[in-house]
Amino acid sequence: MELEIKSALEQHQKSIDSAIAKYEEELKIAGSASNEAKSAVQALSEKFEATVTELSQKMEGMKPEAAPVAESAGAEFIKSEQLIWSDIVKRAGIKPD
Numbered sequence: 001m002e003l004e005i006k007s008a009l010e011q012h013q014k015s016i017d018s019a020i021a022k023y024e025e026e027l028k029i030a031g032s033a034s035n036e037a038k039s040a041v042q043a044l045s046e047k048f049e050a051t052v053t054e055l056s057q058k059m060e061g062m063k064p065e066a067a068p069v070a071e072s073a074g075a076e077f078i079k080s081e082q083l084i085w086s087d088i089v090k091r092a093g094i095k096p097d
Contacts, residue, residue, distance in 0.1 A: 005055060012048045019044050 019040040026033040071079070 008051070009055075012044070012051060016041070016044045016048055 019037070023033045023037040023041050026037050
C-alpha cells in the first residue's frame with residue numbers, strides 16, 4: 001500500500017510540475033500566463049492538497065490500537081476472590097455496620 005501511495009503522489013507531482021513549467025514558459029514568452037495555465041496549476045495544486053489530506057486521514061484511521069495489558073495472575077486471582085466473596089455476602093444478606 002505504501003508503494004501505491006508513493007507512486008500516486010509522484011504522479012500528482014509530475015502533473016503539477018508540468019503545469020508549472022507551462023505556466024513559467026508562458027510568462028517568459030508573453031510576459032503573462034494564460035488563464036488556462038493559471039487554472040491548471042491551481043486545480044492540480046488543490047487536487048494534490050485534497051489527496052494528501054485524504055491520505056493523512058486514512059492513515060490516522062489505520063493506526064493500531066494499543067493492545068490491552070494482561071493482568072498478572074495475582075491480580076486476576078484477587079479479582080475472582082472479590083467477586084466470589086461479594087456474591088457470598090450478598091446471598092447471606094450481610095450488611096455493612
